Amino acid sequence: MLTYRLRFVLVFMFGCCISPCFAGDPSPPVDIDRRIAITIDDLPWVVGSDQAWEDRNSLSAKNIKQHHRRLIGAMKKAKAPVIGFVNEGKLYSGDLLQKNRLAMLDDWLEAGFELGNHTYGHVSLHDVGLQAYEENILKGEQQLRPLLAKHKQTPQWFRHPYLRAGRTLEDKAALQTFLSEHGYRIAPVTVDNGEWVYAFAYRKILAKGGDNKETLARLRHDYIPYMVAKVDFFEHASINLLGYNLPQILLMHANELNADTYGELIAAIRAKGYRFVTLEESMRDPAYKRADTFTGRFGPSWIHRWALAEKKPKAFYEGEPVVPQWVLDLAEVESE
Ligand SMILES: [Zn+2]
Structure with a gap:
């Protein structure tokens, strides 16, 4: 009671x-209304370079295809809507379009998932400037637009790489106009997280080969409660800021870790009382009409952007789960 x-x-x-x-x-x-949209970035797969597809020591086109199949299989089984964000540059080897990589994107659509634009080359707006950025967005829909057309869809969603959305309000307004003119809406993220660090670590251990089952299992085992804790944290943050839990938007990536844990992760979030909805349904919430006036260097959660605009005290941001040191060490990164 x-x-x-x-x-x-x-x-x-x-x-x-x-x-x-x-x-x-x-x-x-x-x-508490618990709804969440799953968004998965860096399609068709998280690769650092074109060579990664051919790297026999870690990833390879064959390995990537197997991981991709496991991820798609797990996503279908989980019966939750998903949108994937594409870096079209990853479809090419040199100037040559790789049909097998394009087919990976078709797998998403065939399975009933959505696709959006994440720029051609995963460029940061803060590095390349507005004009080059806009060009990169258009270059990033050369294959995507016809592919979606085959499924009677058009590109509707845009996700900023690194969630870096502009250093000035003028740039932000200009980009918003450009995106609207091309039929795009910005896909924000509320449940921002360090999943990528776990995934880096996981890939490094996989690449080493040999007997590493225990470390891989430990990473998988720690990753799920970490992500659930992030969902909890942003649930509380939303209630604190808005007075209710807005339909959340979770950021993840197309990587080996999620290929191996997706079903378990979705089940764990479901067990918290969450229902999975489309990005479009989440975005119907009026909170997403709030302006994003954040012009800092990095790309925080939209909940934190709105909180910063309201000048929330430091305590508002406290208690956010962090990636443990042992995972940072395995990933060989200094910080999230
Ligand atoms: Zn990305």
């Missing part, structure tokens, strides 16, 4: 409306 005192504390903590509680009710009547 949720006492009035606890209800008061929760309301105070989260600034939210908590539905009335009845004496003897065994389950806490905290009525």
